[in-house]
Amino acid sequence: xxxxxxxVRRVRADFPILHQDVRGRPLVYLDSAATGQKPQAVIDALxxxxxxxxxxxxxxxxxLSERATQAYEDARESVRRFINARDAKEIVFVRGTTEAINxxxxxxxxxxxxPGDEVLISAMEHHSNIVPWQxxxxxxxxxxxxxxxxxxxxxxxxxxxALLTERTRILAVTHVSNALGTVNPVRELVRMAHAxxxxxxxxxxxAVTHLPVDVQDLGCDFYAFSGHKxxxxxxxxxxxxxxxxxxxxxxxxxxxxxxxxxxxEKTVYNRVPHRFEAGTPDMAGAVGxxxxxxxxxxxxxxxxxxxDQALLTYATQALSAVPGVSLVGTASxxxxxxxxxxxxxxxxxVGTILDREGVCIRTGHHCxxxxxxxxxxxxxxxxxxxxxxxxxxxDALVRGLHKVREVFQ
Amino acid sequence: xxxxxxxxxxxxxxxxxxxxxxxxxxxxxNRQAEGYNPLCGDQLSVTLHMEGDVIRDIGFQGQGCAxxxxxxxxxxxxxxxxxxAEAVAxxxxxxTLVTEGPGAVDVESLGKLAVLSGVSEFxxxxxxxSLAWHTLRAAxxxxxxxxxxx
Numbered sequence: 001x002x003x004x005x006x007x008v009r010r011v012r013a014d015f016p017i018l019h020q021d022v023r024g025r026p027l028v029y030l031d032s033a034a035t036g037q038k039p040q041a042v043i044d045a046l047x048x049x050x051x052x053x054x055x056x057x058x059x060x061x062x063x064l065s066e067r068a069t070q071a072y073e074d075a076r077e078s079v080r081r082f083i084n085a086r087d088a089k090e091i092v093f094v095r096g097t098t099e100a101i102n103x104x105x106x107x108x109x110x111x112x113x114x115p116g117d118e119v120l121i122s123a124m125e126h127h128s129n130i131v132p133w134q135x136x137x138x139x140x141x142x143x144x145x146x147x148x149x150x151x152x153x154x155x156x157x158x159x160x161x162a163l164l165t166e167r168t169r170i171l172a173v174t175h176v177s178n179a180l181g182t183v184n185p186v187r188e189l190v191r192m193a194h195a196x197x198x199x200x201x202x203x204x205x206x207a208v209t210h211l212p213v214d215v216q217d218l219g220c221d222f223y224a225f226s227g228h229k230x231x232x233x234x235x236x237x238x239x240x241x242x243x244x245x246x247x248x249x250x251x252x253x254x255x256x257x258x259x260x261x262x263x264x265e266k267t268v269y270n271r272v273p274h275r276f277e278a279g280t281p282d283m284a285g286a287v288g289x290x291x292x293x294x295x296x297x298x299x300x301x302x303x304x305x306x307x308d309q310a311l312l313t314y315a316t317q318a319l320s321a322v323p324g325v326s327l328v329g330t331a332s333x334x335x336x337x338x339x340x341x342x343x344x345x346x347x348x349x350v351g352t353i354l355d356r357e358g359v360c361i362r363t364g365h366h367c368x369x370x371x372x373x374x375x376x377x378x379x380x381x382x383x384x385x386x387x388x389x390x391x392x393x394x395d396a397l398v399r400g401l402h403k404v405r406e407v408f409q
Numbered sequence: 410x411x412x413x414x415x416x417x418x419x420x421x422x423x424x425x426x427x428x429x430x431x432x433x434x435x436x437x438x439n440r441q442a443e444g445y446n447p448l449c450g451d452q453l454s455v456t457l458h459m460e461g462d463v464i465r466d467i468g469f470q471g472q473g474c475a476x477x478x479x480x481x482x483x484x485x486x487x488x489x490x491x492x493x494a495e496a497v498a499x500x501x502x503x504x505t506l507v508t509e510g511p512g513a514v515d516v517e518s519l520g521k522l523a524v525l526s527g528v529s530e531f532x533x534x535x536x537x538x539s540l541a542w543h544t545l546r547a548a549x550x551x552x553x554x555x556x557x558x559x
Contacts, residue, residue: 023411344427346474348449349418352531356414365450378450378472407418408475 003310006303012388014039014295025358028396033178033206033337033384034362036231038292045291046233049284057283058257058274072283075290076273079238082293083223084214087243092273093281096237097205098128100224101172103239103276104201105132107249108222109170115141118167120198122147122155122184123374124177127367129203133172147173149374153180153329160189164196171200175207175223179366179382180329181312181337183211190219199245205229209386210308210335212301221245227285231386232292236285239276246272253278304387311385312336315394319383322401328380336385339366342401345408347381353407354381357400416527417534418475421483426475431485433468444471444544444556446536451477455544462493464549469541476525476534481541483522493549500542507538 012018015037020027029037049071055064057072073088080088094100109132113119119133123146130144137144145163148156155173164171171193176183190200201222207213208225215223222245227236241249251258251269255278260268269275296304315338319325324343342350351363362382365372372378383397438456445452453471457464467489469481484503488496503522505514510529517523528538540556547556 348474348534348537349476352417352534353414356411364448369450372450378452407414408423 003303003307005300006307006387008307008388008390011299012390014041015388016040016043018388022358022360023356026396028357028359028393030383030385030389030393030397031360031362032209032386032389033229033366033382035228035234036209036386037388038231038233038288039295041295042232042288042291046284046288049287054284056280068283071287071290072281075286078290078293079240082213082297083208083238083240084216085240086216089272090240090243090246092239092241092246092276093286094237094239094276095235095282096226096228097203097224098226098237100222100237100239101128101201101203102132103252104170104172104222104224104241105136107252107276108199108245109133109136110139111250113137113140113142113169116167117142117169118145118165119143120145120147120163120168120171120173122173123149124153124155124180124182124184124368124371125172125174125203126178127369129172129174130370142169143167146370149371152331153177153182153375154331155182155184155189157185157188160192164193164198166196168193168196168198171198172203173200174203174205175213176204176210176335176337177329177368177371178206178337179339179368179371179380180331181206181334181339181384182329182331183207183333183335185333186220187218194219206335206337211305215240227289227292230289230292231296233282233285233288236282236289238289241272243272246276249276251278252276255279257281299387307387308336308385311389311391311394312338314391315383315385315397318394318398319401322398322405324405325401328375328377336389338383338385339380340382341377341380342404343408345404347379349408350381350401350404353404354397354400357396357403359397359400361397413527413530417531419524419527421521421524422475422479422527425479425482429469429478429482431468431482432470434470435466435468437466438468440548440551442544442548442552442556444540444547446473446477446540447557448536449474451537451540453477453481453540453544455481455541455548457545457548459493464488464491464493464496467545469544473540474534474537476528476537477540480525480538483525484541484545487520487522488545496549497546500546503542504539507535 199221204225223240228234258278347363435456440457451473458466507528511526
């Protein structure tokens with residue numbers, strides 16, 4: 001299997017962690033939906049920043065602070081370009097997707113959601129896009145409503161129009177499901193919500209790693225993602241917000257850098273995006289994220305998406321041929337996530353035996369317990385693919401599953 | 410199969426996981442508790458009938474992996490007709506066994522429970538093996554709040 005213009009061997013050479021034996025066997029990493037591995041370019045960028053440029057941003061008059069500030073703001077511009085935002089001011093650096101959604105829930109949400117109002121999410125959200133909205137709803141007496149999911153793991157689009165009511169204050173939905181791989185028709189959802197003047201937040205944590213993302217084309221008001229899933233460092237993430245929406249939002253956390261002036265009587269808040277970045281930010285993280293983005297751009301997101309689809313097709317066929325395997329999530333539009341159950345064997349036992357074969361997958365509820373309930377399972381085994389995975393990785397997974405069947409025969 | 414996998418999934422463990430003993434709700438239960446493993450979504454309930462401080466009947470229900478089902482099944486057999494104090498002491502020994510390995514405890518005294526010794530080589534699975542025991546302890550202590558392995 002090969003994708004034109006894409007050399008998976010060359011790509012793998014850029015990821016030092018992949019070249020090791022674990023449990024006496026070559027590592028097969030199939031857990032990239034949990035976190036992505038880091039190319040040497042990202043590791044080098046972090047080292048370079050700490051070796052040459054480290055200083056606090058936006059406050060020093062010295063050369064290092066100047067360099068650090070420049071690197072941090074350059075990183076913002078890299079993110080802007082990567083998701084095609086109009087303005088770098090629309091890019092807010094946060095800790096990750098979870099903080100991005102919490103930021104919107106506690107600022108935009110607290111301001112606009114009132115008693116009797118509704119927040120609309122979907123049944124395939126992970127906990128980060130459920131709990132913050134539940135917290136807002138509980139605090140103000142609003143109601144959480146949920147777009148249902150069908151047996152294939154697709155949103156029931158026919159239900160959406162009726163769920164978008166005159167009381168709906170925001171629609172928050174995932175672009176790609178972490179537990180099913182489903183790619184949601186988010187442009188259509190944005191169109192439907194905007195027709196009723198309802199803003200839309202998209203959770204892009206799983207989408208940015210697999211697909212080219214263009215926030216202007218999607219038309220969303222907010223887009224959230226994490227650096228660590230995007231093959232960048234941990235502890236850095238992005239909230240994109242349309243400039244006019246961000247400018248109308250109250251601040252999030254109070255502290256340094258989010259102010260223009262402070263007296264004991266009154267604080268004047270800083271401009272967007274600094275208003276939402278209180279305290280010393282994760283400067284090295286931003287620099288590392290930018291390095292990850294540059295790396296992905298050099299490989300090409302279109303080539304990555306094509307490889308992902310080819311590998312997904314291969315893996316779907318290979319897994320389906322294993323007796324007892326039942327795939328959970330068979331949407332027509334998917335990315336490289338294979339959630340499955342194996343006959344009467346609990347996913348944890350599957351995970352432990354695969355681990356002994358050097359194959360890393362995720363088992364559990366994937367922080368999406370309501371979705372597991374929808375499919376009548378407590379947990380699944382999940383193999384998630386990235387652009388550095390190969391058909392050999394999938395073959396190792398299949399061999400491991402046969403071992404599991406032997407143990408539990 | 411590697412030897413540590415064989416130690417983990419011993420015949421007795423697999424057999425108890427496929428056909429767990431006392432997989433039921435005790436009809437005249439006067440103690441009960443729920444246990445959760447938030448890591449994996451596993452859920453388990455333990456019901457007990459106590460006469461004085463003696464466990465006269467015990468059952469468990471819920472869903473979990475082979476290790477958690479086998480551990481729960483073996484536990485019900487091991488603590489029946491024991492006193493509260495004996496059951497708690499057994500819990501302590503089993504906990505030492507699954508966390509520190511067979512060298513840290515008098516394995517002979519554990520009877521069939523000794524088959525859980527393989528768990529100590531799998532730190533990620535210790536919670537699976539101990540969930541039922543934590544839940545039992547909560548039930549014995551009359552704690553009404555849910556138990557979590559976290």
